[in-house]
Amino acid sequence: MSDERKDVTPPPGDAGEDVTEEKHSEKTAAESSAASAGASAAGADAEEQAAKEKAAQAGGAAEAGEPAADAAPAEGAERPRRVETPEEKEARRAAARAARDAAKAQAAKEAAAQAGGAAEAGEPAADAAPAEGAERPRRVETPEEKEARRAAARAARDAAKAQAAKEAAAQAGGASEAGEPAADAAPAEGAERPRRVETPEEKEARRAAARAARDAAKAGAGGGAAGAAPAAKPEAPAAPKEPSPNQPLLDRLVAIIGERVGADAVEEAFLNERDADVPTVIVKPAHWRQTAEVLREHPELKLDYLRNVSGVDQETHLEVVYHLISFVLKQNYCFKVKTDRETPSVPSITPVWETANWNEREIFDLLGVDFPGHPDLRRIMMPDDWVGHPLRKDYQPIDPEV
Amino acid sequence: MIRTEELLLNVGPQHPSTHGVFRIVVKLDGEIIIEADPVMGYLHRGTEKLAEELTYTQIIPYTDRMDYVSAMTNNYVLVNAVEKLMQIEIPERAQFLRLIVMELQRIASHLVWWGTYLLDIGAMSPFLFAFRDREIIINLFNELCGARLTYNYMRVGGVKWDAPDGWLDKVRDFLPYMRKKLDEYDTLVSGNEIFLARIKGVGAYDADTAIQYGLSGANLRCTGVDWDLRKAQPYCIYDRFEFDVPLGRSGDCYDRYLIRLEEIRQSIRILEQALEQFPEGGETMGKAPRVLRAPEGEIYSAIESPRGEIGCYIVSRGKDKPYRLKFRRPSFVNLQILPKLLVGETMTNLITILGGIDIVVGEVDC
Amino acid sequence: MKGIFKGMGVTFKNMTSPKVTYAYPDVPLEMPDRFRGIQHFDPDKCIVCNLCAKVCPTDCITLTGKPNPDPEKRGKVIDTYDINFEICILCDLCTEVCPTEAIVMTNNFELASYSRDDLFKDKEWLTDNNTNVRQENNSAMPKGGAKKSAE
Incomplete structure (x- = not known):
């Protein structure tokens, strides 16, 4: 051709x-x-x-x-x-x-x-x-x-x-x-x-x-x-219409949170199709700390390893995303906590998983989310006197030359 | 009456043993560290922010510069995440090439660690040996993709270059050579009494602590936790090859040392099998669209880099650029345990422990 | 004590092994063909499609075109073409997208200079940089276009 x-x-x-x-x-x-x-x-x-x-x-x-x-x-x-x-x-x-x-x-x-x-x-x-x-x-x-x-x-x-x-x-x-x-x-x-x-x-x-x-x-x-x-x-x-094998896991997870933390702790629960149907749960900030403890201790979950914490600026709100895995049961889960943009605040889970320590500091630094309960919340990447939170979508550097 | 006074000492950011511009503020009582505060960010380039303005292909060279000792695995973690999000199939030949370069990279990375770690502790010649042997791998990469460190080799959908003529044979020849050299390393260092006295029992922690701090890679496996993503959640084509995951017991610097050397041997094993099964002919680039528009959604995909679990979290809004890109950098997470390990140690052990964690500051700061 | 002697044995053995170091500044380094050095630019091949400037991750390429002086032909020809080597990361993406191979890599890599201004290279400089031009280009084009591999 x-x-x-x-x-x-x-x-x-x-x-x-x-x-x-x-x-x-x-x-x-x-x-x-x-x-x-x-x-x-x-x-x-x-x-x-x-x-x-x-x-x-x-x-x-x-x-x-x-x-x-x-x-x-x-x-x-x-x-x-x-x-x-x-x-x-x-x-x-x-x-x-x-x-x-x-x-x-x-x-x-x-x-x-x-x-x-x-x-x-x-x-x-x-x-x-x-x-x-x-x-x-x-x-x-x-x-x-x-x-x-x-x-x-x-x-x-x-x-x-x-x-x-x-x-x-x-x-x-x-x-x-x-x-x-x-x-x-x-x-x-x-x-x-x-x-x-x-x-x-x-x-x-x-x-x-x-x-x-x-x-x-x-x-x-x-x-x-x-x-x-x-x-x-x-x-x-x-092509079969069968539900994902992760569906029972998600249902069970929601049930556990509902029963151990409170019926209103879960905002939304779904399977992330794009990511191999990982059970994903959006938890209310007020219940997050308690939920975290349940996730770690519950014999059916045993989520002992925190893989990653990321902050996302969704423009309408801020979101902190936690990827957890159980070394015992080899099962992945994803949790999200939404918080508003003006006074973003998500309870710290550093006392539950030490991994969260620097990750939360990084999110605080770059996105400005407050983590009440964090032992040492201060900037980690940017200088201490930096103005603004660079990963915010509307971030404008105070000095464009830098 | 002899009295010691607390001393605030600044280590770095230009101290040669901090492996990049990284600083630790230590509070000393005599020679004993009573508090340590790592200060980082000197190499923070805002990769994650920059990535929001770049197309997926354009981000690949940026990943080269995160963990610059292991750029191939960084390339892979990004393209793998995008491919999973877009559900792109990778041709067989590209899979093999990716696996081969990643394992060669693991060897190269561990060699750098081995050489510099011993240099930190005070042995000069291992550094020269390690860099001599690493040079062979670097030259192989240079022939394959035209750069010695910043490869920019992988693409969404495959790899940029097919292996040039005779390249695979060179890799094949390198493996027995490396095996022989490893034995030499063991003779030279592993049994050396001075070396053992310096690192045995230093910086030890148990499995629960390691998991609590989210450590990965050799830092986790030195406590006996059997967790290697190549085996636990196989990616690429690792499930087709036989290899062992070396585990430690005592969780000290010596175990981490042994594990890394053993991992080189296992990488050689994987490479031998991969070269054996390497497909004849075939494409190196799959059917990827010219404009890479990842569908709306999000994905977290992680692989085992030489330093541990490197992950990539992408939030896509259906554009050709990520809405948010976050890297889970193993060096950053592993480093968190440092202040805890340093308390009560002597100043001389600071470098032993820091080196044992194996950080690359480009990755810590991102 | 035994370990130290064994170790010294390795050291002595290596004393007699052949040298592996390069005599670099005195003897120029031979880079493999695929090496990504400073770009060579061929103005005659350029169709001013702007793809290289668009794909550049660091925005170091700037170019302008002008109407073709030959009234018989339509389209544009290149007017200015500059690469700022202060920020160029030699990632190879510009040569990868170039449909006519107007911009290609060479094996030359020595750019050191006393002034930052010297690192701003224009069309003439890039055109004259025509030694050690890479033979093999463009291999990562996604399949599906009309493009067949350029040898």
Whole structure:
């Protein structure tokens, strides 16, 4: 595919002025790679553009991609307007996210098409799924809780992603027709899955569904790439909805905290899908110190080793994240404590795990969280007379020269 | 009537035995330390803050500069976390190359420790021997990725370079040489009475203390706790190889010394097996997108660096840059036990104990 | 006591072993081909795509383009190209993303100077730095693009 004439789309940003519109002439490998690199840059910029404004212009030239690009992002962009039912913010946000992802997938596809030159094969398939994804949240009008919507959005996003990945793969591999239909089927399947979960099942089931959907989508993408279509197809629908093996652990953990510390100690409990389903519990600051002692001593938990403490500025609030492990039972857990930004304060757990000592000092230093109960809370990295907490998102150095 | 007066002594930040710009303020009663306060931050570059403005690929060279004695494992901890978050598959050949460079790095890192530790204690020639042998590894890395310390070798999705022609054979030749040299090291140092008198029983602690302080690596295993992430939570392809995790009993500096030397032998064992099974051909770069956009979510992923558990906690908001990146640095966590160990020790043992913990200040300060 | 004698034995044995030190400043060091030294820049190949400046983790590259003087051709040609070696960490990312290999690494690494200002290298200097240019470039491009490995 190296000796084709490339139309490099000028991206809207600064790169746009620099990348030339078209290059004929020498068909060296370097030349073609230039085009593809340019195109990918174009794709990256185009995608942001598409999300922000109403797409169309972003794509620029590229006749092939035009109609498709319009359709999906526009669809997506219009989305929130139609949500007139008094759903909470969450729904809208989820929808926007899905729309954005769809747009992104579209843009990625665009770029891939340009680069590879051989666009036709991928075209119809790509439209279907992201559009599907973009439309998804609209139909979720029943007053389900946050969770369901989130799951749906996630599934949609994954589907879109899978689609984009597949596209790229197909192009790269020389457009293996075999992979195409199977890959289509699977992500679409995945995107549709959560929609059917409308019954008021508990959180768990929905989450499992989302996960299954993701797996299906992934399988689809993999299938597309490898060109091993038949193998992927039967797998996708068969992806089991079984809950994670960590689910009982999480339930038990919540039960233990509920019974030993107080029913209101746990703010939220979930499995972190991104991180191998680590049971994650958000504990109220007031109960954190007592919870920590229970975690360490309880025979079913025995969390004797504190691996890591991190502070995160989430802009709306600050968060301290603890990663714990039991050397006895070899089980990982993650705990979070949220605190407000104005007067952040989280009880120190240094008396429980000595590891927390310097870690808490570091968080105090860089994020300004107070740890009442800490034996020696002072700055550790920055000089003692430093003003401000550098890891805060709104940090402005008092002396920009330093 | 003889009376001693308390003396406040400042060790560092430029003291050669503090392994970088690190300072300890000690309160002395005669020659006995009654209080020690480590002061750090001289090498704090704000990597975690800088990383929030950088794409994932751009952060990789920054990780080289954290633990600059073991940059390969730092590279790995970051790319591994991103790969897990994005669910990217790594080609077989890249996995092997990663494993090989990480184990070579472990040998190199332990050699640096061995040489400098003995230099701290007062033996000059082991330092020269260790650096002579480490130079071979450094040259191998230089051939592989074009730098001697700051490799920037791994990428999300694979590794930057395939092994050049004949490189694997050079690694193969190095292993028996290193084995022979290790025996030489043992003859030279391990049985030396002066050396034993200096470090046996010094800086000892038990397993409960080690766990309480969150120690990892040789500092934890010297108390007999069997915890090596390569075995306990296998990453990369460590589960395919046979190796032992050396454990100590007494938890003193001597046990830590023996464990590190034994770990070099085990690394050689892993390398021999890895070279044996090294796949013919194949890609070194998987299917990673050009623009790395990690999906929204968070992940904590940890591996066993030569100094202990190095971890990477990423909070992603779906952008190509991390929203928050936090490194769990083993040197930083391990160093916490220092003030406790120093109380009641003599001034001469300060360096013995500090050296035994094996810190790299670039990593302590990050 | 025995340990000390055994140790001394190793020391004496090493007295006769061949030297492993380099005679560096007197004899120049030969670096392997992949060595990441000071960049060489080829203005004719540059398409002013700005990728190197974008990928640079320390923002040490600044470049500007100008319209192509040849009215037959479209696009831009490079006007100025500067690398600030005070902050360049020689990480190799610029050469990795460069689609035309206009910027490549060389094996030259001696940059020491009496003034910081000398470390600011412009297009002419980088173009003249054309010895020991690295042969093998760009190997970490993700698969999927049109790019095949450049030998």
